Amino acid sequence: MAPSKTRTIKNKHAGSKSGAGAPGKGGPKRSSTDGVSKSAKSKKPKGPVVSQQVKEKNRALLMKRPKKKTYTAEELGIPTLNMITPVGVEKPKGKKKGKVFVDDKESMTTILSLVQAEKEGHIESKMIKARQMEEIREARRLEAEKKSAEKKAKFEDTKEALRKKRKRKNDGDGGDNLKSISQTGSKAVKASKKKVSFA
Amino acid sequence: MRPLTEEETQAVFKKLAEYTGASLKNIIAPQEDGDRNVFRLSQNRVYLVRLSMANLATSIARDNLLSLGTCLGKFTKSGKFRIHITALPILAEHARHKLWIRPNGVMPFLYGGNIVKAHVGRYSEDCPEHQGLVVYTMDDVPLGFGVSARSTAESRRLDPTGVVCFRQADCGEYLRDEDTLFQSG
Numbered sequence: 001m002a003p004s005k006t007r008t009i010k011n012k013h014a015g016s017k018s019g020a021g022a023p024g025k026g027g028p029k030r031s032s033t034d035g036v037s038k039s040a041k042s043k044k045p046k047g048p049v050v051s052q053q054v055k056e057k058n059r060a061l062l063m064k065r066p067k068k069k070t071y072t073a074e075e076l077g078i079p080t081l082n083m084i085t086p087v088g089v090e091k092p093k094g095k096k097k098g099k100v101f102v103d104d105k106e107s108m109t110t111i112l113s114l115v116q117a118e119k120e121g122h123i124e125s126k127m128i129k130a131r132q133m134e135e136i137r138e139a140r141r142l143e144a145e146k147k148s149a150e151k152k153a154k155f156e157d158t159k160e161a162l163r164k165k166r167k168r169k170n171d172g173d174g175g176d177n178l179k180s181i182s183q184t185g186s187k188a189v190k191a192s193k194k195k196v197s198f199a
Numbered sequence: 200m201r202p203l204t205e206e207e208t209q210a211v212f213k214k215l216a217e218y219t220g221a222s223l224k225n226i227i228a229p230q231e232d233g234d235r236n237v238f239r240l241s242q243n244r245v246y247l248v249r250l251s252m253a254n255l256a257t258s259i260a261r262d263n264l265l266s267l268g269t270c271l272g273k274f275t276k277s278g279k280f281r282i283h284i285t286a287l288p289i290l291a292e293h294a295r296h297k298l299w300i301r302p303n304g305v306m307p308f309l310y311g312g313n314i315v316k317a318h319v320g321r322y323s324e325d326c327p328e329h330q331g332l333v334v335y336t337m338d339d340v341p342l343g344f345g346v347s348a349r350s351t352a353e354s355r356r357l358d359p360t361g362v363v364c365f366r367q368a369d370c371g372e373y374l375r376d377e378d379t380l381f382q383s384g
Contacts, residue, residue: 101202103237108208108227115212116221126327130350 200241200256200264210280211238211245211271218282218331218344220295241266242382244273245280247289265382283380284343284368287333291341294333296323298345298364305336308343309371317359326351332364343369 073080102108203211215223226247229235239246239253241264248256248268256267269289272282282290300308304318320337328350334342345364348354354363372380 099201099204102205102208103202105227105229105235107205109224111205111208112212112224112227115209115216116223119213119216123327123330126330127325130327130352134352 200239200253200261200267203238203240203245206278207240207245207274207280208238210274210278214272214280214282215286215290218290218295218333219293222293225293226289236268238271239267240274244382245271247271270381282344282368284370284372285380287341287343287368287370290344291333291335296326296330296332296347297335298322298332298347299335299337299339300342301337305342308334308366309369311366311369311371311375313348313362313366314345314364315359316354316357316361316363319354319363322351322354322363324351328353331367334364334369343367343371 102111212223226236234249234251236247237250237253239248239256241261244266246266246268252267256264269285270283271286271289272280274280298314298319299321300314300318301320304314304320307318308314314334323332326332326347328347330347331344332347333344336342343366345366345368348362348365349357354361357363
């Protein structure tokens with residue numbers, strides 16, 4: 001049995017120095033450190049301590065739960081909610097803060113030409129509209145004039161026809177009238193006056 | 200005092216373009232001496248001023264600067280631009296449509312009345328409805344500006360008491376609105 005042999009050798013060293021302090025199996029280990037001990041300790045004093053600390057640390061780390069990583073909404077790629085972002089809350093990056101002034105000649109000329117083109121278009125469309133309206137009005141006026149002229153002409157025709165008719169009638173019994181007037185010395189109307197005679 | 204932003208410049212030009220023609224670009228064109236006119240905003244009022252003068256005026260504290268150059272008008276609180284009678288020299292120089300009034304119509308206009316047909320001496324041809332007009336006396340003295348009530352063709356058929364032009368500003372405002380026309384204190 002080899003282990004027992006070694007043990008006996010170690011016990012020899014240990015037994016001389018610390019006999020009472022090493023009963024059983026645990027004793028010889030400690031005694032051996034004690035014996036050669038000082039030199040061993042001086043050689044590497046922190047070795048076992050460091051390892052112990054590391055071990056403790058590791059144990060502590062093992063004991064502690066690993067910290068969970070928190071993700072932002074952008075990292076997760078969650079679809080954004082359909083909400084309104086108030087003006088002024090979201091500030092665009094890389095853009096000048098505050099107002100952007102227009103003071104150079106080129107940009108002022110550009111704005112002016114844009115405005116003028118717009119205005120010209122407005123005025124032009126207004127003029128075209130006005131001209132069209134004027135044309136329509138003129139056409140309507142002409143039509144109304146034509147209609148009234150036609151009406152007038154018709155009226156005149158009727159008047160003329162009536163006049164002619166009357167004239168013809170007058171021509172027909174005009175001679176008798178004259179005769180009767182010449183005979184009686186008064187108008188035919190007077191001659192044909194109704195008379196009442198009493199029997 | 201500061202230059203105008205893009206929106207503000209646009210609003211000013213839009214209002215000026217109501218009354219003026221294509222020659223408006225001359226007001227911002229460089230002059231012979233290398234200087235040019237720029238717009239400056241001071242306490243809501245817009246001024247047309249020479250750049251050299253505007254640069255000099257930067258040495259005056261904002262509160263102490265009452266006026267510089269030609270006041271064109273002012274921005275209302277809702278962001279609209281209202282043109283003032285002080286802009287008349289610029290408008291008269293570059294006017295698109297003009298209206299000349301007879302001597303008997305001068306005083307009624309200067310007292311703030313609209314222009315009736317009986318007072319019209321001459322009228323620009325081809326003027327549409329609701330278009331800016333500059334009003335002159337018969338001897339070409341600018342009196343103010345307004346907006347046409349009817350197109351030229353329509354106003355020809357109008358009766359003498361019919362309104363031809365709605366007044367926007369007249370020289371009488373120099374007296375009537377003396378207190379509010381210019382920045383004070």
